[in-house]
Amino acid sequence: MLKKFLDKIKPTIDPLLTKGKVQLKQVEVKAREQWAKPKMKSGAYLVATLLIGVFFGQMLAPNKGNELKSQKIVAVDKAGIINISLPGVILAPEVFEFAQSLESNVPVSLSVPGKLAFNAERLKVISARAPGRVERIYAFDGAFVKQGQAVADFYSPDYVSAQTEYILSARMLSTLQKAQIGSLYEDAQFTLEAAANRLRVLGASNEDIVRLKNGGEATPTFPIRTPIDGVVIKRAVDPGAFLNTGDILATVADPKNLWFLGNVYEQDVGKIKVGDVFHLKVESFPGRDFIAKANYVGATIDPVTHALVVRCEVDNSDGLLKPEMFVSGKLEISKTPAITLPSTAIIQARNLRFVIIKTGPDSYRRLPINGFDLNAQEFAVTDGLTVGQNVLIKGATLLNQRFLREED
Template identity: 45%
Template sequence: MKDKILSFLKHLTEKVKPILHKGADHGTHHVKVAAAGLAGLYWNLSPQNRYRVRLAAFAFAILSLGIVVGRVTNVNRAVKIEASDKALKVESSGILELKLPGVTLNPAIYVFQSAEKVQVPVDIKVPGRLAFNAEKSKVLSARAPGRVERIYAFDGAQVDIGSPIVEMYSPEFLSAQQEYLLSSKTAKVLEANKTMSDLLGDARITQQAAANRMRNLGAGEGDIKSIETTGKTTNNLIMRSPLKGVVVKRNVEPGSAVSLGDVIATLADPKQLWFLGNVFEQDFRMIKQGQKMVLRLEAYPEKEFIAYANYIAPTVDPQTRALLIRADVENTDDLLRPDMYASASLTTGTADAVVVPQSAIVRVRENRYAIIKVGPETFRRVPVKGYDLNSKSFAITEGVEQGWQVLAEGAVLLNDRFAKQED
């Protein structure tokens, strides 16, 4: 229906155009002729098309009437223009002041607290890593050439003092056993013959020397007593753990040949670790032995591990320009592992600061801000200085005074208004 009406109106327009183009210079006569032509054109239409023209004319009249009525009714209407809340004042110090006339902040979202200065620890950040305590670690090495026959403890195995680690064949160890066995037998014979007491002393010295040689090769006291008791030597030397801990790394395979000094395995106590941190030059003057260190690791973001500095390197690393600081770490819960990265907070003193939640601090690039309330509808964003006390609290050392109303919750939301005004 709509398409047919539009087609008819287009056809009607084309019929009228030649008449309209003749212009007003032809006078009223042509207007009347045009009107008569339109009337004739209308009555020449079929009844159905005349109905469509009337319908279109009626719709046009309704639309025109609506426009006229709308203009008449709105011409004298008072339009309420709300006051703009864009009232931002920028100070040379970087402080922004924002006025929000007629705006009431929702107290369930925007929570203010009164600033109170308290004593807080002054910390410096010390990046570093964990390592095995070298004083509680041992390297098991070959004390004589030989061949590995058997491995008792592989990587990660828990060992106690005296636990067998490897068994190896060593001709030198066989020679030391035979020497000890011979000197022991000689000493027993000379003990029976009291007339040869001078030779007995020499035999005892030889026996002791042979026993020390066996100890140097890795034999234990039990191995030496077994030879003396049984009167027999053993084919292989069993090397045992000198400490309680774990096998950190094994360097040999069964059947491999080893030379004097070759490392067989590395052992360490996993409950005794070191923190090795780097203190940079600007902080050298604030550190000393015995200071408390609080370690935090990415693996346990909610946990803190306490350590105390026990060593400060006498020289600066020429590559990093940092000073090595070391602390003993107790790993009683077996949560820590060597080579984990850790960040330590080293307490160097105390200072007055305003402690606020982390949610009160607005971070914009490298800068930190807090928002304070200075009037019922006036707020200021002030730059602050300070540091993280922990994952939940921030210590403001500069920028906020005692008694100021600090926005503790909702600071990021209100800062969006400051940002929009700045734009």
């Protein structure tokens, strides 16, 4: 049956085979003609040489992975601590510096945030002592004033009347003294002293009273004087304003003596007492340490902040501190053994702190640590490091880049 099928298709296949043989012959002739050309032979030789070179190069070239392993060996222990070895790598001493860890007792400080304010005990409000009108103002906001210096001129009918009363009393006393009338003279003395006291209550100085006693005339206005040295921190009125008795004219405060108002949280209330000495830091002067002494500890917890207010006196004789400045206060409450390192040795990454120690001639380990800042230059390590370890104190951030690449 197969033979019959082949016999049937043979007339169709034979012409196709014949045609294929002819085309193959033509291709062979073309190839021989091209091969006969010199350029074609040179190109073929070059391609063959290149392929042979690549083949032998792959066989003889060293394994890249093995080479890297010979230069860098990384190991991670069960605690997740990374150890790295760098055979043949020498760390430049001018860039990297190591030091042995030593233990000492360091102060444990309580941090108390707060702000500065004027000392209310050294603050005075200047107010009108009688109804009247402000004629002129001499000291405006921010002006420094001395005790007894006039800050404003004030017109008051009561003051004019008191001056007149004193002048008449002084004249009466002088007349009775010459007449040598004993009982009336004593009454005149009491009247004169009462008139002088009234002037003092209204704001007259002793110099003003002596001037009137020596024949001076009553003036329509009198100066309102400041009772302390300080600075005008608030002016309540403008020239021409009318004031009743008790109305505020201005407020004067002493800028050389301030208060630090700190917030102590509930868990730390038992650690604070009157007389404690705080060390204050402000962002404006990061290198300065200001001293404050607690003179009051609040009796109740603030219902909003749930903090206790502690008040401290701050000497500001040099005038560097300003009221309303935010301040960070520190109070030493105890001491604890710790390893002190320069801040340059501490690496902060992913909310954790690390140090790098040298475990061999060319091997290093990065350790997680716990502790706290002693100051801007030093850090106290309380956990994670032991005495006598060789700690990298300079160039830690640079070497840490190698550990970060291994973590990734």
